Amino acid sequence: MRLNYPTDIRIVRVPCTGKVDLLHLLRAFEKGADGVYVVGCMEGDCHFNSGNLRARKRVEQAQAILDTIGIGSQRVQMYNLSSGEGPLFAQYATEMHTRILELGPNPIRAGRREAA
Numbered sequence: 242m243r244l245n246y247p248t249d250i251r252i253v254r255v256p257c258t259g260k261v262d263l264l265h266l267l268r269a270f271e272k273g274a275d276g277v278y279v280v281g282c283m284e285g286d287c288h289f290n291s292g293n294l295r296a297r298k299r300v301e302q303a304q305a306i307l308d309t310i311g312i313g314s315q316r317v318q319m320y321n322l323s324s325g326e327g328p329l330f331a332q333y334a335t336e337m338h339t340r341i342l343e344l345g346p347n348p349i350r351a352g353r354r355e356a357a
Contacts, residue, residue, distance in 0.1 A: 244327050244328065244330065244331040245331060246330070246331040246334035246335055246338075247334060247335060247338040249338065250334050250337075250338065256289075257281075257287070257288070257289045257292035257293075258279050258280070258281030258282075258292055258293050258295075258296035258319075259287070259289055259291070259292025259293065259294075259295045259296055260292070261279055261296050261299060262299065263299045263302050263303055263306075266279075266299065266300065266303040266317060267303060267306065270307070270312060270316070270347060270349060271349060273347055273349070273350040274347060275316065275341045275344070275345075275346055275347045275350075276316040276317065276318075276337060276340070276341035276344070277303075277316065277317045277318075278317065278318040278319070278320060278333065278334075278337045279296055279300055279317075279318070279319045279320070280319075280320045280321075280322055280330060280333070281293035281296050281297075281319065281320075281321055281322075282321065282322070282323065282324075283321050283322070283323055284297075284321055286323070293321060296319060297319050300317055300318070300319040303317045304317055311348065312347065312348055312349065313344060315340060315344060316341065316344060316347075318337060320333050
């Protein structure tokens with residue numbers, strides 16, 4: 242099955258979403274990402290016990306920080322899917338892409354362009 246989702250999306254694979262640190266999320270924005278979304282296994286169904294719960298907490302922390310600094314919490318999101326839900330992954334990718342297009346470019350990246 243071939244899934245269609247926006248080509249602007251960069252997939253970074255990790256063994257478990259529990260390995261995604263708050264710094265990884267924030268550094269993505271520092272490097273110019275317009276949005277980040279984390280896709281983990283279903284809650285309560287994590288092979289590493291509570292990795293997806295740790296990831297959700299880190300995404301919530303990133304949302305709070307992004308709101309505080311004026312970038313906006315809508316730019317980072319967490320989704321839970323099972324491995325057999327490929328079409329839903331593509332749907333979430335499209336939804337996130339549409340949301341980011343509506344929000345516009347990352348203000349940090351835009352600020353760098355103005356400074357240069």
